[in-house]
Amino acid sequence: MNRTALTALMVLASTPAFALDWSDVPAKEVVLFYPGQSSLEWVLSGDHGGAPKVKNGKACKECHLGEEKDMGATLVSGAKNExxxxxxKPAFIPATVRVAQENGxxxxxxxxKEGAQPDSKMDPDFATKVTMMLDDGTLPEATQAGCWGTCHEDAAKMPAGGTGERTxxxxxxxxxxSRQGAGDELVAAAELEKMRASGQVMEFWQARxxxxxxxxxxxxxxxxxxxxxxxxxxxxxxxxNGDAWTVTLSRPLSAPAPYKSIETGKTYTVGFAxxxxxxxxxxxxxxLEHSLALDKGDADLIAVKK
Incomplete structure (x- = not known):
């Protein structure tokens, strides 16, 4: 990134978010559930009853929307994939999500409310982290499975992850x-560069x-x-306030690579953690995966202009 783009990005990132009036922005409840060690490979395997549907193109939300609380209860208990x-540990966290656009x-x-959380002592620096992943339709695996498109059997703390630090x-x-994950052997460097240049990446935003x-x-x-x-x-x-959080993430609709351009008329896939x-x-x-659009449309989340 050149110095001019870097300076512009730092200025844009400094814009405060809380000045916006959220009182008339539509709200949607999104239930976040505990997933245990349920990797993408597990989703596609015979251990998951819905695997044939997923392989035929059905999205996770088509079968599991409304089941998040029950799935979280099963997984957090250790009865399955944990x-x-x-x-x-609470089984799920309901979140009220609002999206808007202001000043580009x-x-x-x-x-x-995160509830009464046991202290895992895994992250000594931050008690809570809120993350959103975003794709612009470039990744079919994101459209179909949201965050699961990036979650693998051999990542750190997963079944085949061993003591490694694979992200x-x-x-x-x-x-x-493979069923055990894809390991560290990459495709040819030229092919990697071609995919990266064409935006075949998942973007993430996080508040620590x-x-x-x-x-x-x-x-x-x-x-x-x-x-x-x-x-x-x-x-x-x-x-x-106690266990209740209000968190606002924001960025310019247009930002330098590797960020994706966010435009009216396109539908994006987002997932929250x-x-x-x-x-x-x-x-x-x-x-689960949710859709997002600017101004209007059939998406789950519509970013209204303020």
Whole structure:
């Protein structure tokens, strides 16, 4: 990134988000549930009864919307896909989500109560982290499965992850995907560069939170690995009252690569995650995939102009 683009990005990222009046912005409840070790490979395997439907193109939400609380209860208990259940861990977190646009920025606001969370002591720096992933239709795996397009059997703390530190990644970056994950052997460098240049990456926005402290924003992409972009084009602001949080993530609709351009007339896929109780890695709550559009349309979330 050249110095001019870098300076412009830093200026754009400094715009405050809380000045916006959210009282007339439509709200949608999104339930985030505990997923255990349910990887993309598991979703596509015979261990998941819906695998044939997924392989035929059906999206996760088509079968499981409305079942998030029940799925979270099963998984957090250790009855399925969770070898290390945490005593007292809530099964799900309902979040009220609003999206808007103002002064050339997309703003995403989540309000939620995280409940009585056991302290996992995994992340000593941040008690809570709120993340949104975004795709612009370039990745069919994101449209169909949201965040699961990046979640693999051999990532850190997953069944085949061993003691490694492998991050989230996209299968398309790997030479040999398998039931146990795709490992570290990448496709040819020229093909990697071609995919990256054409925007075949998942974008993420994150707010890192500690009660009484200003939110810390982070953002970046997931392709062959999870890579943070600095400086971040994303801003994050938050307030808390007990276990209740209000978090606003925002960024310019137009930002330099590797960020995706967010435009009227296109439909985007978003997924949300919340780490609570000082958790890290896979020990989070996740949503199913949801659609987002600017101004109007049939999407789950419509970013209204303010």
């Amino acid at each position: 070898p290390a259940p945490m005593a007292g 920025r997309l703003l995403v606001r989540l309000e939620f 989230k990644y996209l299968n398309r970056s790997r030479a040999k995907p 939170l500690k009660p009484g402290m200003a939110a810390v924003a982070a953002s970046g992409t997931i392709f062959d690995k999870r890579m943070e972009t600095k400086p971040s084009a994303v801003t994050a602001e938050a307030s808390s 919340i780490h609570a109780g000082h958790t890290a890695r896979r020990f989070h709550y996740v949503s």
